[in-house]
Amino acid sequence: MVRVMGYVVQVVLLCTVLTAIATAQSAGGNPASTPSVADGHATSESFDVNAAVNAYLAKMPPAERARSNAYFEGGYWLLLWDSLSTVVVMWLLLRFRWSMRMRDLAERITRFRPLQTALYWVQFIIVVSVLTFPLSIYEGYFREREYGLLNQTFGPWMRDQAVMLAVGVVLGGILMVPLFGLVRRLGRSWWVWGAVVTILFLAFVSLIAPVYLAPLFNKYTKLQDSRIKDPILSMARANGIPATDVYEFDASRQSNRVSANVSGFAGTQRISLNDNLLKRCTLPEIETTMGHEMGHYVLNHAYKGLVMFGVLVVIGFAFLSWCISFGLARWGENWGIRGMTDVALLPLAIIGLSVYFFLLTPVTNTITRTMEFEADMYGLNSARQPDGEANVDLMLGEYRKLDPGPVEEFIFFDHPSGRTRITAAMRWKAQHPESASPEELARPLFNTP
Numbered sequence: 001m002v003r004v005m006g007y008v009v010q011v012v013l014l015c016t017v018l019t020a021i022a023t024a025q026s027a028g029g030n031p032a033s034t035p036s037v038a039d040g041h042a043t044s045e046s047f048d049v050n051a052a053v054n055a056y057l058a059k060m061p062p063a064e065r066a067r068s069n070a071y072f073e074g075g076y077w078l079l080l081w082d083s084l085s086t087v088v089v090m091w092l093l094l095r096f097r098w099s100m101r102m103r104d105l106a107e108r109i110t111r112f113r114p115l116q117t118a119l120y121w122v123q124f125i126i127v128v129s130v131l132t133f134p135l136s137i138y139e140g141y142f143r144e145r146e147y148g149l150l151n152q153t154f155g156p157w158m159r160d161q162a163v164m165l166a167v168g169v170v171l172g173g174i175l176m177v178p179l180f181g182l183v184r185r186l187g188r189s190w191w192v193w194g195a196v197v198t199i200l201f202l203a204f205v206s207l208i209a210p211v212y213l214a215p216l217f218n219k220y221t222k223l224q225d226s227r228i229k230d231p232i233l234s235m236a237r238a239n240g241i242p243a244t245d246v247y248e249f250d251a252s253r254q255s256n257r258v259s260a261n262v263s264g265f266a267g268t269q270r271i272s273l274n275d276n277l278l279k280r281c282t283l284p285e286i287e288t289t290m291g292h293e294m295g296h297y298v299l300n301h302a303y304k305g306l307v308m309f310g311v312l313v314v315i316g317f318a319f320l321s322w323c324i325s326f327g328l329a330r331w332g333e334n335w336g337i338r339g340m341t342d343v344a345l346l347p348l349a350i351i352g353l354s355v356y357f358f359l360l361t362p363v364t365n366t367i368t369r370t371m372e373f374e375a376d377m378y379g380l381n382s383a384r385q386p387d388g389e390a391n392v393d394l395m396l397g398e399y400r401k402l403d404p405g406p407v408e409e410f411i412f413f414d415h416p417s418g419r420t421r422i423t424a425a426m427r428w429k430a431q432h433p434e435s436a437s438p439e440e441l442a443r444p445l446f447n448t449p
Protein backbone atom coordinates (compact mmCIF):
# COMPACT_ATOMS: atom_id res chain seq x y z
CA MET A 1 0.00 0.00 0.00
CA VAL A 2 0.99 3.64 -0.36
CA ARG A 3 3.34 2.99 -3.20
CA VAL A 4 3.54 6.71 -3.82
CA MET A 5 5.06 7.25 -0.45
CA GLY A 6 7.29 4.31 -1.19
CA TYR A 7 9.96 6.41 -2.79
CA VAL A 8 9.84 8.99 -0.07
CA VAL A 9 9.87 6.29 2.58
CA GLN A 10 12.65 4.42 0.79
CA VAL A 11 14.88 7.46 0.97
CA VAL A 12 13.87 8.13 4.55
CA LEU A 13 14.69 4.58 5.51
CA LEU A 14 18.03 4.85 3.83
CA CYS A 15 18.67 8.07 5.71
CA THR A 16 17.86 6.57 9.06
CA VAL A 17 20.07 3.67 8.10
CA LEU A 18 17.88 0.92 9.35
CA THR A 19 19.66 -2.34 9.75
CA ALA A 20 18.00 -5.69 9.74
CA ILE A 21 19.52 -8.91 10.81
CA ALA A 22 17.80 -12.25 10.60
CA THR A 23 16.98 -15.04 13.00
CA ALA A 24 19.05 -17.21 15.18
CA GLN A 25 17.58 -19.98 17.16
CA SER A 26 18.86 -20.72 20.61
CA ALA A 27 18.25 -18.50 23.58
CA GLY A 28 20.50 -17.44 26.39
CA GLY A 29 23.86 -15.78 26.46
CA ASN A 30 27.06 -17.71 26.09
CA PRO A 31 29.91 -16.49 28.16
CA ALA A 32 32.36 -14.40 26.22
CA SER A 33 34.93 -16.28 24.24
CA THR A 34 38.02 -17.69 25.80
CA PRO A 35 41.32 -16.81 24.23
CA SER A 36 42.61 -19.98 22.68
CA VAL A 37 45.86 -19.27 21.00
CA ALA A 38 49.12 -18.17 22.46
CA ASP A 39 51.24 -17.35 19.46
CA GLY A 40 49.39 -14.83 17.33
CA HIS A 41 51.81 -14.77 14.45
CA ALA A 42 51.84 -18.49 13.85
CA THR A 43 48.04 -18.54 13.77
CA SER A 44 47.54 -15.56 11.50
CA GLU A 45 49.74 -17.25 8.93
CA SER A 46 48.14 -20.66 9.22
CA PHE A 47 44.57 -19.40 9.39
CA ASP A 48 42.87 -19.97 6.04
CA VAL A 49 40.33 -17.17 5.64
CA ASN A 50 38.54 -18.77 2.69
CA ALA A 51 38.20 -22.11 4.41
CA ALA A 52 36.85 -20.40 7.53
CA VAL A 53 34.31 -18.49 5.43
CA ASN A 54 33.16 -21.66 3.68
CA ALA A 55 32.87 -23.48 7.00
CA TYR A 56 30.51 -20.76 8.24
CA LEU A 57 28.49 -20.71 5.02
CA ALA A 58 28.09 -24.50 5.30
CA LYS A 59 26.29 -24.05 8.62
CA MET A 60 23.16 -23.17 6.68
CA PRO A 61 21.39 -26.33 5.43
CA PRO A 62 20.90 -26.51 1.63
CA ALA A 63 17.10 -26.42 1.87
CA GLU A 64 17.26 -23.24 3.95
CA ARG A 65 19.72 -21.74 1.48
CA ALA A 66 17.44 -22.56 -1.48
CA ARG A 67 14.44 -21.01 0.24
CA SER A 68 16.34 -17.83 1.05
CA ASN A 69 17.73 -17.54 -2.49
CA ALA A 70 14.24 -17.94 -3.96
CA TYR A 71 12.86 -15.28 -1.64
CA PHE A 72 15.62 -12.77 -2.33
CA GLU A 73 15.84 -13.33 -6.08
CA GLY A 74 12.05 -12.93 -6.30
CA GLY A 75 12.67 -9.50 -4.82
CA TYR A 76 14.69 -8.50 -7.90
CA TRP A 77 11.58 -8.95 -10.02
CA LEU A 78 9.40 -7.16 -7.52
CA LEU A 79 11.55 -4.07 -8.04
CA LEU A 80 10.51 -4.15 -11.68
CA TRP A 81 6.85 -4.98 -11.03
CA ASP A 82 6.60 -2.24 -8.41
CA SER A 83 7.93 0.38 -10.79
CA LEU A 84 5.81 -0.86 -13.69
CA SER A 85 2.63 -0.97 -11.62
CA THR A 86 3.29 2.57 -10.40
CA VAL A 87 3.73 3.78 -13.96
CA VAL A 88 0.57 2.01 -15.13
CA VAL A 89 -1.56 3.34 -12.27
CA MET A 90 -0.28 6.89 -12.81
CA TRP A 91 -0.96 6.63 -16.50
CA LEU A 92 -4.55 5.51 -15.78
CA LEU A 93 -5.05 8.56 -13.54
CA LEU A 94 -3.89 10.83 -16.37
CA ARG A 95 -5.38 9.06 -19.38
CA PHE A 96 -8.90 8.79 -17.92
CA ARG A 97 -8.67 12.25 -16.34
CA TRP A 98 -9.22 10.96 -12.82
CA SER A 99 -6.44 13.24 -11.70
CA MET A 100 -8.20 16.21 -13.31
CA ARG A 101 -11.46 15.29 -11.54
CA MET A 102 -9.75 15.04 -8.16
CA ARG A 103 -8.36 18.53 -8.71
CA ASP A 104 -11.79 19.85 -9.74
CA LEU A 105 -13.36 18.39 -6.61
CA ALA A 106 -10.69 19.99 -4.42
CA GLU A 107 -11.34 23.34 -6.12
CA ARG A 108 -15.09 23.08 -5.55
CA ILE A 109 -14.54 22.49 -1.83
CA THR A 110 -12.23 25.46 -1.21
CA ARG A 111 -10.77 28.49 -2.94
CA PHE A 112 -7.67 28.43 -0.74
CA ARG A 113 -4.80 27.14 -2.89
CA PRO A 114 -2.72 25.30 -0.24
CA LEU A 115 -5.85 23.53 0.98
CA GLN A 116 -6.71 22.54 -2.60
CA THR A 117 -3.29 20.90 -2.88
CA ALA A 118 -3.82 19.05 0.41
CA LEU A 119 -7.32 17.89 -0.58
CA TYR A 120 -6.03 16.66 -3.93
CA TRP A 121 -3.27 14.76 -2.14
CA VAL A 122 -5.72 12.99 0.19
CA GLN A 123 -7.83 11.77 -2.74
CA PHE A 124 -4.75 10.85 -4.72
CA ILE A 125 -3.06 8.72 -2.07
CA ILE A 126 -6.30 6.88 -1.23
CA VAL A 127 -7.09 6.11 -4.89
CA VAL A 128 -3.53 4.96 -5.58
CA SER A 129 -3.46 2.81 -2.45
CA VAL A 130 -6.67 1.09 -3.55
CA LEU A 131 -5.44 0.52 -7.11
CA THR A 132 -2.09 -0.91 -6.01
CA PHE A 133 -3.60 -2.91 -3.16
CA PRO A 134 -3.56 -6.30 -4.94
CA LEU A 135 0.20 -6.08 -5.48
CA SER A 136 0.75 -4.70 -1.97
CA ILE A 137 -1.14 -7.52 -0.35
CA TYR A 138 0.69 -10.16 -2.39
CA GLU A 139 4.08 -8.60 -1.69
CA GLY A 140 3.62 -7.57 1.92
CA TYR A 141 1.33 -10.29 3.23
CA PHE A 142 0.95 -13.51 1.20
CA ARG A 143 4.52 -13.68 -0.04
CA GLU A 144 5.97 -12.94 3.40
CA ARG A 145 3.70 -15.56 4.97
CA GLU A 146 4.64 -18.09 2.30
CA TYR A 147 8.32 -17.74 3.19
CA GLY A 148 7.60 -17.81 6.91
CA LEU A 149 8.80 -14.25 7.39
CA LEU A 150 5.61 -12.71 8.76
CA ASN A 151 4.13 -13.46 12.18
CA GLN A 152 1.08 -11.25 11.74
CA THR A 153 -2.36 -12.47 10.80
CA PHE A 154 -4.33 -10.44 8.29
CA GLY A 155 -6.09 -8.18 10.81
CA PRO A 156 -3.00 -6.75 12.51
CA TRP A 157 -1.22 -6.53 9.16
CA MET A 158 -4.09 -4.45 7.72
CA ARG A 159 -4.01 -2.28 10.83
CA ASP A 160 -0.35 -1.47 10.14
CA GLN A 161 -1.17 -0.70 6.50
CA ALA A 162 -3.94 1.66 7.58
CA VAL A 163 -1.60 3.46 9.97
CA MET A 164 0.98 3.75 7.18
CA LEU A 165 -1.66 5.25 4.92
CA ALA A 166 -2.59 7.78 7.60
CA VAL A 167 1.09 8.69 8.01
CA GLY A 168 1.35 9.02 4.23
CA VAL A 169 -1.65 11.36 4.12
CA VAL A 170 -0.15 13.67 6.75
CA LEU A 171 3.52 13.60 5.70
CA GLY A 172 2.72 13.74 1.98
CA GLY A 173 0.52 16.77 2.62
CA ILE A 174 3.34 18.44 4.52
CA LEU A 175 5.60 17.96 1.48
CA MET A 176 3.11 18.66 -1.33
CA VAL A 177 1.73 21.98 -0.08
CA PRO A 178 5.09 23.85 -0.01
CA LEU A 179 6.28 22.12 -3.21
CA PHE A 180 3.33 23.32 -5.27
CA GLY A 181 3.51 26.70 -3.52
CA LEU A 182 7.08 26.98 -4.84
CA VAL A 183 6.05 25.99 -8.36
CA ARG A 184 3.42 28.73 -8.37
CA ARG A 185 5.89 31.38 -7.18
CA LEU A 186 9.06 30.39 -8.98
CA GLY A 187 7.85 29.03 -12.31
CA ARG A 188 10.46 27.15 -14.30
CA SER A 189 13.22 27.32 -11.70
CA TRP A 190 11.00 25.66 -9.06
CA TRP A 191 13.03 22.46 -9.09
CA VAL A 192 16.09 23.95 -7.38
CA TRP A 193 14.16 25.09 -4.31
CA GLY A 194 11.85 22.11 -4.64
CA ALA A 195 14.87 19.84 -4.14
CA VAL A 196 15.95 21.88 -1.11
CA VAL A 197 12.48 21.62 0.43
CA THR A 198 12.46 17.86 -0.21
CA ILE A 199 15.84 17.41 1.46
CA LEU A 200 14.66 19.44 4.47
CA PHE A 201 11.55 17.28 4.53
CA LEU A 202 13.66 14.10 4.60
CA ALA A 203 15.69 15.51 7.49
CA PHE A 204 12.45 16.41 9.28
CA VAL A 205 11.05 12.88 8.84
CA SER A 206 14.33 11.38 10.10
CA LEU A 207 14.12 13.70 13.10
CA ILE A 208 10.59 12.72 14.11
CA ALA A 209 10.68 9.06 13.02
CA PRO A 210 12.13 7.45 16.16
CA VAL A 211 9.99 9.49 18.52
CA TYR A 212 6.67 9.76 16.70
CA LEU A 213 6.55 7.24 13.82
CA ALA A 214 8.26 4.05 15.00
CA PRO A 215 6.05 3.81 18.14
CA LEU A 216 2.98 3.70 15.87
CA PHE A 217 4.04 0.21 14.80
CA ASN A 218 5.98 -1.17 17.76
CA LYS A 219 6.21 -0.71 21.48
CA TYR A 220 9.55 0.80 22.59
CA THR A 221 10.77 0.31 26.13
CA LYS A 222 14.05 0.95 27.86
CA LEU A 223 16.14 -2.20 28.03
CA GLN A 224 16.29 -3.36 31.68
CA ASP A 225 18.39 -6.54 31.68
CA SER A 226 21.71 -5.35 33.06
CA ARG A 227 23.57 -8.42 31.71
CA ILE A 228 22.91 -7.04 28.23
CA LYS A 229 22.50 -3.34 28.96
CA ASP A 230 25.74 -2.85 30.92
CA PRO A 231 28.14 -4.20 28.28
CA ILE A 232 26.31 -2.22 25.58
CA LEU A 233 26.45 1.03 27.54
CA SER A 234 30.10 0.37 28.32
CA MET A 235 30.80 0.03 24.60
CA ALA A 236 28.84 3.23 23.99
CA ARG A 237 30.90 5.16 26.55
CA ALA A 238 34.12 3.78 25.09
CA ASN A 239 33.06 5.07 21.67
CA GLY A 240 32.05 8.51 22.88
CA ILE A 241 28.32 7.96 22.46
CA PRO A 242 26.32 9.92 25.05
CA ALA A 243 23.74 7.17 25.52
CA THR A 244 22.24 6.44 28.91
CA ASP A 245 19.58 4.07 27.59
CA VAL A 246 19.22 1.38 25.00
CA TYR A 247 15.74 0.78 23.62
CA GLU A 248 14.06 -2.54 23.04
CA PHE A 249 11.10 -2.98 20.71
CA ASP A 250 8.63 -5.79 20.07
CA ALA A 251 9.55 -6.64 16.48
CA SER A 252 8.21 -10.16 17.09
CA ARG A 253 4.80 -8.57 16.54
CA GLN A 254 5.66 -8.56 12.83
CA SER A 255 8.31 -11.24 12.28
CA ASN A 256 11.10 -13.39 13.72
CA ARG A 257 13.76 -11.31 12.04
CA VAL A 258 16.44 -10.21 14.41
CA SER A 259 17.29 -6.56 13.96
CA ALA A 260 18.70 -3.47 15.54
CA ASN A 261 18.91 0.05 14.27
CA VAL A 262 20.16 3.48 14.98
CA SER A 263 17.60 6.02 13.92
CA GLY A 264 17.02 9.71 14.28
CA PHE A 265 18.70 12.97 13.57
CA ALA A 266 20.09 15.94 15.44
CA GLY A 267 19.21 14.98 18.97
CA THR A 268 16.65 12.22 18.43
CA GLN A 269 19.24 9.60 17.60
CA ARG A 270 18.75 6.41 19.52
CA ILE A 271 20.01 2.87 19.40
CA SER A 272 17.29 0.24 19.51
CA LEU A 273 17.46 -3.51 19.41
CA ASN A 274 14.56 -5.82 18.93
CA ASP A 275 13.19 -8.56 21.11
CA ASN A 276 14.09 -11.29 18.60
CA LEU A 277 17.74 -10.30 18.85
CA LEU A 278 17.54 -10.43 22.64
CA LYS A 279 15.83 -13.80 22.68
CA ARG A 280 17.86 -15.58 20.06
CA CYS A 281 21.40 -14.26 20.09
CA THR A 282 24.33 -14.77 22.42
CA LEU A 283 26.00 -11.83 24.12
CA PRO A 284 28.94 -11.77 21.63
CA GLU A 285 26.40 -11.65 18.78
CA ILE A 286 24.46 -8.83 20.41
CA GLU A 287 27.69 -6.94 21.10
CA THR A 288 28.93 -7.16 17.52
CA THR A 289 25.51 -6.03 16.28
CA MET A 290 25.50 -3.08 18.64
CA GLY A 291 29.08 -2.26 17.59
CA HIS A 292 27.78 -2.08 14.02
CA GLU A 293 24.95 0.25 15.05
CA MET A 294 27.33 2.44 17.03
CA GLY A 295 29.44 2.63 13.88
CA HIS A 296 26.52 4.21 12.03
CA TYR A 297 26.24 6.73 14.81
CA VAL A 298 29.93 7.59 15.23
CA LEU A 299 30.57 7.70 11.48
CA ASN A 300 27.62 10.12 11.07
CA HIS A 301 25.92 7.95 8.49
CA ALA A 302 22.58 9.71 8.94
CA TYR A 303 24.13 13.02 7.86
CA LYS A 304 26.32 11.55 5.13
CA GLY A 305 23.35 9.62 3.78
CA LEU A 306 21.30 12.79 3.67
CA VAL A 307 24.05 14.62 1.75
CA MET A 308 24.48 11.79 -0.77
CA PHE A 309 20.76 11.31 -1.28
CA GLY A 310 20.42 15.08 -1.41
CA VAL A 311 22.63 15.10 -4.50
CA LEU A 312 20.41 12.45 -6.10
CA VAL A 313 17.32 14.46 -5.19
CA VAL A 314 18.69 17.61 -6.85
CA ILE A 315 19.54 15.72 -10.04
CA GLY A 316 16.19 13.93 -9.83
CA PHE A 317 14.29 17.20 -9.62
CA ALA A 318 16.13 18.59 -12.65
CA PHE A 319 15.10 15.46 -14.53
CA LEU A 320 11.57 15.79 -13.13
CA SER A 321 11.31 19.35 -14.36
CA TRP A 322 12.23 18.19 -17.84
CA CYS A 323 9.77 15.24 -17.68
CA ILE A 324 6.91 17.51 -16.67
CA SER A 325 7.59 20.03 -19.45
CA PHE A 326 7.90 17.23 -21.98
CA GLY A 327 4.73 15.42 -20.87
CA LEU A 328 2.58 18.52 -20.57
CA ALA A 329 3.59 19.87 -23.98
CA ARG A 330 2.45 16.65 -25.62
CA TRP A 331 -0.49 15.38 -23.59
CA GLY A 332 -1.32 18.10 -21.07
CA GLU A 333 -4.50 19.13 -22.86
CA ASN A 334 -5.73 15.53 -23.24
CA TRP A 335 -5.23 14.98 -19.55
CA GLY A 336 -7.02 18.19 -18.58
CA ILE A 337 -3.93 19.67 -16.94
CA ARG A 338 -3.62 23.45 -17.12
CA GLY A 339 0.14 23.76 -16.76
CA MET A 340 3.18 23.58 -14.50
CA THR A 341 1.32 24.94 -11.45
CA ASP A 342 -1.56 22.46 -11.66
CA VAL A 343 -1.51 19.87 -8.87
CA ALA A 344 -3.22 17.41 -11.26
CA LEU A 345 0.18 16.79 -12.87
CA LEU A 346 1.30 14.82 -9.81
CA PRO A 347 0.89 11.39 -11.51
CA LEU A 348 3.23 12.55 -14.27
CA ALA A 349 5.78 13.63 -11.65
CA ILE A 350 5.51 10.25 -9.93
CA ILE A 351 6.15 8.47 -13.25
CA GLY A 352 9.33 10.52 -13.68
CA LEU A 353 10.54 9.79 -10.14
CA SER A 354 9.68 6.07 -10.40
CA VAL A 355 11.73 5.66 -13.55
CA TYR A 356 14.58 7.72 -12.09
CA PHE A 357 14.85 5.80 -8.83
CA PHE A 358 14.35 2.47 -10.58
CA LEU A 359 17.32 3.18 -12.84
CA LEU A 360 19.33 4.43 -9.85
CA THR A 361 18.81 1.22 -7.86
CA PRO A 362 22.50 0.19 -8.10
CA VAL A 363 23.57 3.69 -7.05
CA THR A 364 21.29 3.96 -4.01
CA ASN A 365 22.14 0.38 -3.02
CA THR A 366 25.85 1.09 -3.31
CA ILE A 367 25.53 4.18 -1.11
CA THR A 368 23.88 2.21 1.69
CA ARG A 369 25.90 -0.97 1.16
CA THR A 370 29.12 0.99 1.48
CA MET A 371 28.01 2.59 4.74
CA GLU A 372 26.86 -0.79 6.02
CA PHE A 373 30.28 -2.26 5.30
CA GLU A 374 31.90 0.64 7.16
CA ALA A 375 29.62 -0.09 10.11
CA ASP A 376 30.63 -3.77 9.94
CA MET A 377 34.29 -2.78 10.21
CA TYR A 378 33.46 -0.52 13.12
CA GLY A 379 31.54 -3.33 14.80
CA LEU A 380 34.45 -5.76 14.43
CA ASN A 381 36.94 -3.27 15.83
CA SER A 382 34.78 -2.23 18.76
CA ALA A 383 33.15 -5.54 19.79
CA ARG A 384 36.07 -7.76 18.73
CA GLN A 385 33.80 -10.75 18.16
CA PRO A 386 34.49 -11.99 14.62
CA ASP A 387 32.84 -15.38 15.26
CA GLY A 388 29.75 -13.75 16.76
CA GLU A 389 29.73 -11.42 13.75
CA ALA A 390 29.89 -14.38 11.33
CA ASN A 391 26.94 -16.02 13.08
CA VAL A 392 24.86 -12.85 12.90
CA ASP A 393 25.79 -12.47 9.22
CA LEU A 394 24.65 -16.03 8.61
CA MET A 395 21.33 -15.38 10.30
CA LEU A 396 20.73 -12.67 7.73
CA GLY A 397 20.83 -15.44 5.19
CA GLU A 398 17.27 -16.26 6.12
CA TYR A 399 16.03 -13.47 3.90
CA ARG A 400 19.08 -12.16 2.10
CA LYS A 401 20.92 -14.33 -0.42
CA LEU A 402 24.14 -15.47 1.24
CA ASP A 403 26.47 -15.95 -1.67
CA PRO A 404 25.63 -13.86 -4.77
CA GLY A 405 27.87 -13.01 -7.71
CA PRO A 406 29.73 -9.67 -7.54
CA VAL A 407 27.58 -7.94 -10.17
CA GLU A 408 24.42 -9.21 -8.53
CA GLU A 409 25.62 -7.84 -5.19
CA PHE A 410 26.49 -4.49 -6.76
CA ILE A 411 23.07 -4.07 -8.34
CA PHE A 412 20.64 -5.54 -5.84
CA PHE A 413 22.20 -5.53 -2.37
CA ASP A 414 21.53 -2.62 0.00
CA HIS A 415 23.63 -4.44 2.62
CA PRO A 416 26.73 -6.54 1.96
CA SER A 417 26.02 -10.22 1.31
CA GLY A 418 26.67 -12.87 3.93
CA ARG A 419 29.81 -13.99 2.13
CA THR A 420 31.22 -10.46 1.99
CA ARG A 421 30.52 -9.82 5.66
CA ILE A 422 31.81 -13.18 6.89
CA THR A 423 34.93 -12.76 4.77
CA ALA A 424 35.57 -9.41 6.47
CA ALA A 425 35.02 -11.03 9.88
CA MET A 426 37.38 -13.94 9.15
CA ARG A 427 40.02 -11.60 7.74
CA TRP A 428 39.81 -9.65 11.00
CA LYS A 429 39.97 -12.87 13.00
CA ALA A 430 43.09 -13.99 11.13
CA GLN A 431 44.88 -10.90 12.42
CA HIS A 432 43.40 -11.22 15.92
CA PRO A 433 43.68 -14.92 16.76
CA GLU A 434 43.07 -14.22 20.46
CA SER A 435 39.49 -13.26 19.55
CA ALA A 436 38.55 -16.74 18.30
CA SER A 437 35.46 -18.26 19.90
CA PRO A 438 35.05 -22.02 19.44
CA GLU A 439 31.61 -21.79 21.13
CA GLU A 440 30.33 -19.38 18.48
CA LEU A 441 31.85 -21.43 15.68
CA ALA A 442 30.18 -24.61 16.96
CA ARG A 443 26.83 -23.00 17.73
CA PRO A 444 24.05 -24.39 15.51
CA LEU A 445 21.90 -21.62 14.03
CA PHE A 446 19.32 -23.38 11.93
CA ASN A 447 16.88 -26.18 12.53
CA THR A 448 18.08 -29.13 10.52
CA PRO A 449 15.04 -30.84 9.05
Ligand SMILES: [Zn+2]
Residues within 6 Å of the ligand: 017, 018, 019, 020, 292, 293, 296, 372, 375
Ligand atom coordinates in the same frame (compact mmCIF):
# COMPACT_ATOMS: atom_id res chain seq x y z
ZN1 LIG B 1 23.67 -1.09 9.48
